[in-house]
Amino acid sequence: MLDFTLTPEQIQLQEKARQFAMEEILPVAWYYDKIDETPIPILRKAFDAGIMNNDIPKKYGGQGLGLVEAALITEEIAAACSGLATSIFDSSLGMEPILISNNEDAKKRYLPKIANDFKLTSFATSEPTMGSDVAGIRCKAVPDGDDYLLTGTKYWITNGGVADYVAVFATVDPKSQHAGICCFLVETEWEGVTIGRIIPKMGQRCSNTVGINLKNVRVPKENILAPPGEGFILAMKTFARTRPIIGSFGVGAARAALEFALDYAKKRKTFGMSIKDYQAIQFKLAEMYQKVETARLLTWKSAWESDQGEDATISASIAKFYATESAQEVVDQALQIFGGFGYTKMFPIEKLYRDVRLLRIYEGTSEVQRIIVAGHLLSNYQSTMPPLEDLPLHREFDPLDKNAAQAGQKIWRCRICGHVHYGDEAPDECPYCFFPKSAFKEAAVA
Numbered sequence: 001m002l003d004f005t006l007t008p009e010q011i012q013l014q015e016k017a018r019q020f021a022m023e024e025i026l027p028v029a030w031y032y033d034k035i036d037e038t039p040i041p042i043l044r045k046a047f048d049a050g051i052m053n054n055d056i057p058k059k060y061g062g063q064g065l066g067l068v069e070a071a072l073i074t075e076e077i078a079a080a081c082s083g084l085a086t087s088i089f090d091s092s093l094g095m096e097p098i099l100i101s102n103n104e105d106a107k108k109r110y111l112p113k114i115a116n117d118f119k120l121t122s123f124a125t126s127e128p129t130m131g132s133d134v135a136g137i138r139c140k141a142v143p144d145g146d147d148y149l150l151t152g153t154k155y156w157i158t159n160g161g162v163a164d165y166v167a168v169f170a171t172v173d174p175k176s177q178h179a180g181i182c183c184f185l186v187e188t189e190w191e192g193v194t195i196g197r198i199i200p201k202m203g204q205r206c207s208n209t210v211g212i213n214l215k216n217v218r219v220p221k222e223n224i225l226a227p228p229g230e231g232f233i234l235a236m237k238t239f240a241r242t243r244p245i246i247g248s249f250g251v252g253a254a255r256a257a258l259e260f261a262l263d264y265a266k267k268r269k270t271f272g273m274s275i276k277d278y279q280a281i282q283f284k285l286a287e288m289y290q291k292v293e294t295a296r297l298l299t300w301k302s303a304w305e306s307d308q309g310e311d312a313t314i315s316a317s318i319a320k321f322y323a324t325e326s327a328q329e330v331v332d333q334a335l336q337i338f339g340g341f342g343y344t345k346m347f348p349i350e351k352l353y354r355d356v357r358l359l360r361i362y363e364g365t366s367e368v369q370r371i372i373v374a375g376h377l378l379s380n381y382q383s384t385m386p387p388l389e390d391l392p393l394h395r396e397f398d399p400l401d402k403n404a405a406q407a408g409q410k411i412w413r414c415r416i417c418g419h420v421h422y423g424d425e426a427p428d429e430c431p432y433c434f435f436p437k438s439a440f441k442e443a444a445v446a
Ligand SMILES: Cc1cc2nc3c(=O)[nH]c(=O)nc-3n(C[C@H](O)[C@H](O)[C@H](O)COP(=O)(O)OP(=O)(O)OC[C@H]3O[C@@H](n4cnc5c(N)ncnc54)[C@H](O)[C@@H]3O)c2cc1C
Pocket: 122, 123, 124, 125, 126, 129, 130, 131, 132, 133, 155, 156, 157, 158, 159, 201, 209, 358, 361, 362, 363, 364, 365, 366, 367, 368, 371
C-alpha cells in the first residue's frame, strides 16, 4: 500500500503550525535576526500551542506523535524562519537521546518535565576541535564511584545558553574512539557548567549557539544515557531520527523562496513585459517547484520509515543532503529572479540565503551524508542486476533461436572490454583490447 494522504488530524496540525508561523514568527523574524537574540517568549508560545516536542510518548506525558507530524510542523515553521525552527526543533534533538536510551528511570524523571514544564534541552556531540568525527570526542568522562566527572568543552551547542538540560557525549578514553564514547544527561544549573558567549553567526541568528565548558561536573549514575561503548550508537540513532526533520527545514525555506519569487515574477516588468512571461523565468520556477516537491517526498518517506520502527539511517541521510542542497539552489534561483532587490535586506531572500546555508553543515555535513550513503552502497546494498561478467548481453544472435550457430556453445566474456566469444575455448587474445586468454571468464551456455 502506498498512500500520501494526510489524516484529518495531520492536516489540522499542519494548519495550526502554519497559522502559528504566519502570526507569531513571520512578523518578528527579521527583527530577531538583526538583534541576534533567541525570542524565548515565542518558544514558550510554540510550546503552549503544542508544536514542540510532539514525539514524546503519551506514557511520559507527551503527545505521542510521530516524525511525519514533526516534518509537517517543521516545514511550516521553517518557511517563516529557519532560525526559529532550529530553536524550536532543537529541544527534540536534545530530548531524543533520552527517549531512545535504555535508561527508563531518566525517561520517567525528565520526559514529563520536557513535555509539560517548558524545559528546553540541547544536544552536544561537537567540540571546538571536532564535529564530523564524532568518535574523536575529547570531553573526558572519569568514573568516580558510581558517578562520572565530566571535563571538557562542547561547542556549537544550539540552545545551549537557554536550555535546562543537555545530552552530553563524552569519552572515557579518547584513544579508544567509538569504544569510549558515552552519553549523560547534564543539568545546566549543575556546578562546573559554564555557558560561553553567543557565537556570532552568518544566518539563523535568532537561534542560540554557544560553547559549554564542563569542569569536573559530577553526573550521578542515574543520568547515564549510554555507558562507554554505547554512546556513539546512541548519537547515530538520534541522527537517524532527526535528519529527516532537517530535510523539512530545507523544504520549508525553499517553499518560501519559491512563493516569494512567484509573487515577484508576476509583479516585475522588463522590456515592457512581465518577467513571469519569459520562459527563462518560468523554467526556473518549474525547477524550483520540482525540488521542493522532491525534497518533501524524501523527507516524508524517511520520517515515515522511522515511524514504522525501521532503521531510517540511509533515507535520513539522503533526505538531509538532497533537501538542504536543493533548498540552497532554490533560494539562489529566487534571488536571481529578484535581480538586485534579491541582494538587499529590504526583501526576504537575503535572510533565506544566509539561513539555509547552515542546513548543509549541522547534524552532519553534506559530505558526511554522502559518506554514509556511499558506505551503505558499497557494503550492504543488494543489487538486482547480475554481475557484469554474467550479464546475458548477446548482440551476435537471438538467444531464443535454438537453430542459431552459437546456440548451445560456451560463452566467454572478456572482463576488461566486455567482448563476448562463443566456443569451447576462450581465444588466446581478445580481438578488441588484446588482453590474453586469462582475461576471459566463462559465463554460461548460450
Ligand atoms: C550554527 C550551528 C549550530 C550547531 N548546533 C550543534 C548542536 O546543537 N550540537 C552539536 O553537537 N553540534 C552542533 N553543531 C556542529 C555541527 O554539527 C558541526 O559544525 C558539523 O558536524 C561539522 O563539524 P565541523 O564544523 O567540526 O567541521 P569538520 O568536521 O572539521 O569538517 C570540515 C570540513 O571537512 C569535511 N569533512 C570532514 N571529514 C570528512 C571526510 N571524512 N570526508 C570528506 N569531507 C570531510 C566536512 O564535511 C567539512 O566540509 C552546530 C554547528 C553550527 C554551525
